[in-house]
Amino acid sequence: MYKKAVIVGIFILSLTFTGAAFGAGSANIVLKGGHFGDIHFPHKLHQDTLKNCKLCHKMFPMKKGAIEDLIAKKTLKKKEVMKNCEKCHRADKAKGVKTGPTSCRGCHKK
Numbered sequence: 001m002y003k004k005a006v007i008v009g010i011f012i013l014s015l016t017f018t019g020a021a022f023g024a025g026s027a028n029i030v031l032k033g034g035h036f037g038d039i040h041f042p043h044k045l046h047q048d049t050l051k052n053c054k055l056c057h058k059m060f061p062m063k064k065g066a067i068e069d070l071i072a073k074k075t076l077k078k079k080e081v082m083k084n085c086e087k088c089h090r091a092d093k094a095k096g097v098k099t100g101p102t103s104c105r106g107c108h109k110k
Ligand code: HEC
Pocket: 021, 022, 023, 024, 025, 026, 027, 029, 031, 041, 043, 046, 047, 050, 051, 052, 053, 054, 055, 056, 057, 061, 062, 063, 064, 065, 066, 067, 068
């Protein structure tokens, strides 16, 4: 009985974790920002707020390290994704709605 409960428990836990890894992606992602410092990107917050994956994933696939891969292959320019982040934050700011940072240090942390 006890054994069975443990196995069921592990099964449910593993479902939760694979869901996080392969379904919606990580809740928080650290993106490489070159010499300027990394960006701590709240992925889940954006998914919940924007409800449209394509706003970002039209530029790169739903895969860990996708941005770096495409930049290395030169099919995506450096700062191209960044410009997409900034564009949206600036447009929201102009409209006066709650949004993300528009200053360098708002995104890049040393
Ligand atoms: C505001 C931008 C943005 C939106 C909207 C967005 N994502 Fe992402 N997503 C990212 C970034 C940035 C990465 C990291 C890519 C990298 O590592 O190069 C990522 C990575 C992922 C990954 C890869 C695993 C991981 O966590 O690194 C999955 C899966 C994923 N996203 C799924 C989704 C789904 C499903 C939606 C819509 C419900 C969505 N994303 C919406 C920006 C976004």
